[in-house]
Amino acid sequence: MKYFTYLAISIMAIAVISLFYLKKPDGQTWLSASSISSESQQIKEKMVALSSNTLDQAVQGVKQAGDKIASSISDEPMPESTTSSSKIFKWQDETGQWHFSDTPNPHAKSIEVKLDPKDITVIAAEDTSILNTSPSTNTMSAAPEGISILNPDSVKKLFNDAENVKDKLEKRNKEINNLSAL
Structure with missing residues (x-):
């Protein structure tokens, strides 16, 4: 075959x-x-043009999505080129905990913080609906038949089996090393 x-x-x-x-x-x-050489140069030029067009479109799409998100958060439409920043107030309570709000705290001294919407990164929330479901018998289908991860004896048996496999692999590796040294 070789x-x-x-x-x-x-x-x-x-x-x-x-x-x-x-x-x-x-x-x-x-x-x-x-x-x-000429064919590869033409292919290279086509790929650069294609990738730069795609990159420009992606940048425009991200910018438009960011503007839509920022305008939906602030409840007022954002102009195309905005240089104004939103007002945020922060204050510290008696325990030293910092609080942030869009209105100043009437009972404590508030410090105005100016935020630029362009500097805010919005990340989509994770789906946490799985946390609300109760565990079912199907969730333990990865365990071999007759073994429960809730049974301590089964867990001990799994660990012993894993140790046995590890020992056999080490023994086999030593045999292979001895054969290759000959």
């Missing part, structure tokens, strides 16, 4: 190399370094 692979690769290499010497009916070779 020799057949070498033979097949050699034949393919000879076929590709012969394309540099064999000529078409018009007298030109099938392949030349200049034709490969």
Whole structure:
């Protein structure tokens, strides 16, 4: 099998190399370094143009989505180029905990913090509906038949089996190392 692979690769290499010497009916070779270079340059230019267009479209899409999210949060439409910032007030309570609000605290000294909506990153919330479901018998289907992860004896047996497998693998690795050293 090894020799057949070498033979097949050699034949393919000879076929590709012969394309540099064999000529078409018009007298030109099938392949030349200049034709490969010009073709690869054209492909490179097409790929750069395609990727820059795609990148520009992605940037525009992200900017539009960010503007929509920011306008939905602030309840007032945002102009295309906004330099105004939203007002946020912060204050510290008696325990040292900081609080943030869009209105100043009437009972404590509030510090105004200006935030630029462009600097705010909005991350989608994770789906936490799985936390509300109760566990069913299907959730333990990964355990082998007759083994429960709630039974301490089953857990001990699994750990012992894992140790036995580990020992067998180490023994086999030593045997392989001894054979390769010969």
